[in-house]
Amino acid sequence: MKKILKIVLIVFGVIIVLFSGLKVYDYINTPECIVEFKGETVQFESKDGVQITADVYQINNASAPWIILFHQGNYSRGEYRPIAPELNKLGFNCIAIDQRSGNTINGVDNQTRLEASKLNKGTRYFHAYIDMEIGLQYVKSNFKPKTLLVWGSSYSASLVMVLGKQYQNEIDGIVAFSPPALEYENIQVNEYAKGVKCPVFIASSSSEQEGAKEIHTLIQNSNKKIFAPETGGLHGSKSLWECSERYQDYWTALQPFLNQFK
Numbered sequence: 001m002k003k004i005l006k007i008v009l010i011v012f013g014v015i016i017v018l019f020s021g022l023k024v025y026d027y028i029n030t031p032e033c034i035v036e037f038k039g040e041t042v043q044f045e046s047k048d049g050v051q052i053t054a055d056v057y058q059i060n061n062a063s064a065p066w067i068i069l070f071h072q073g074n075y076s077r078g079e080y081r082p083i084a085p086e087l088n089k090l091g092f093n094c095i096a097i098d099q100r101s102g103n104t105i106n107g108v109d110n111q112t113r114l115e116a117s118k119l120n121k122g123t124r125y126f127h128a129y130i131d132m133e134i135g136l137q138y139v140k141s142n143f144k145p146k147t148l149l150v151w152g153s154s155y156s157a158s159l160v161m162v163l164g165k166q167y168q169n170e171i172d173g174i175v176a177f178s179p180p181a182l183e184y185e186n187i188q189v190n191e192y193a194k195g196v197k198c199p200v201f202i203a204s205s206s207s208e209q210e211g212a213k214e215i216h217t218l219i220q221n222s223n224k225k226i227f228a229p230e231t232g233g234l235h236g237s238k239s240l241w242e243c244s245e246r247y248q249d250y251w252t253a254l255q256p257f258l259n260q261f262k
Contacts, residue, residue, distance in 0.1 A: 033082045033241040034106050042095075046112075046134045050100060050121055053077065053111035054135065057084040057094040065147035065261045067175070068135055069096040071105070072154030072236040073125065078108025079153060082241045090255065091262050093143070097135040099128035099156065125155040126184055132159055136167060147261050151175040153237035157202075158182040158189040161215070165195035173261055174200045175254070177237045178208050179215055190218050199223040201257040203250060205233030223260075227253035 039057040046052050055077050067087060071079040080096035087094050098112035100123045112131060116123050132150075139145060150171055152160035157179035164174050174196065182189050193215050200219050204212040209228035216226040229246045233239055239250045 032106055033238070033243040035082050035085070037081055039084065044134065044138050046100075047130050048119075048121060050112060050119060050131070051115045052131055052134065053098045053115075054138075055080070055084070055096045057088050057096070059088050059091070059093055061091070061093075063146055064091055064093050065149065065172075066093045066095070066139055066143060066145035067149045067151050068132075068139055069094055069237075070099060070132055070135075070150070070152045070156035070160065071096070071102055071110075072156060072178075072238075073101060074103040075105040075153070075236075076102050076108045076110035076113075078104070078106035079237055081106050081108065082243075083237060086240070086251075087258075090258060092149075092258070093145070095135070095139055097131060099131045101125050101128040101155065125159070125182060128156065129159050129162065129184060132156065132163060136163065136170065140170060147172045149173040149175060149261060151177075151237070152179065153177045154235060155180060155182060157236070159184065161189050161192045161196055164198060164200075165192045168195075168197050171198055173198050173257075175257075176200065176202045176215075177239060178204045178235045179212065181211060181214075190215060193218045194220060197221060199257070199260065200225075201254060202226045203239065203253065204228045205235055205239070206231050207233075208235065225253070225257050 039055045043051050043053050069080045077096035077098045084094040098110045100112045100116035102110035102113050150160045150163050157176035160174050162184050196219050202212050202216050206228050229249050233246050234244050
């Protein structure tokens with residue numbers, strides 16, 4: 001009996017360490033980067049009636065390309081408050097979507113998650129895909145972009161590979177920061193990556209680069225780029241925040257990829 005109890009305590013301890021590690025990874029290692037918001041907040045409805053909230057950052061150029069920005073887990077559209085204005089300076093219109101799987105970052109609550117919870121809708125990673133789909137259709141219908149990129153961070157970086165395969169004729173480029181090995185509809189994201197035809201940029205921290213390389217290798221397209229710093233870096237799109245380490249290295253790697261769409 002004592003031996004069994006000891007084993008149970010050890011297993012329980014390992015679980016606590018693992019979950020503590022995830023918490024440290026997601027939160028303690030994450031700086032907040034709050035900046036003044038100068039865009040416009042809009043709302044539109046997802047396929048199942050959930051109201052989606054998004055921030056629009058539009059420049060004075062009707063023909064400029066558009067980027068749809070999807071956040072990482074436990075975050076909101078606030079992940080892109082420090083990033084979208086920089087993309088505007090590079091000549092891109094942007095819209096940052098609140099997917100229903102998320103929370104709060106940079107002082108911005110995830111309104112879509114709150115709405116989904118009110119309606120008792122699922123808020124796990126794979127539940128967010130329909131929000132990403134409707135975000136794509138919203139931009140296509142309302143702004144009619146000549147060039148359109150989708151951009152994901154962490155779990156949404158994997159799901160943009162699904163979008164890239166399923167909407168090949170509507171997406172011109174993909175940016176994926178720290179894509180994990182997820183499944184969607186019982187299919188590994190790596191399988192979706194094989195079907196992506198458009199140009200792709202993948203970035204990760206140095207500790208994540210092996211997983212990123214695996215997805216990069218599977219993409220059947222010569223117009224693809226991968227970047228990770230030799231040391232350090234952060235998880236997801238926050239690598240580009242000015243308050244994050246090595247942010248300049250990430251921007252330097254990303255800009256030549258983006259320039260081909262202008």
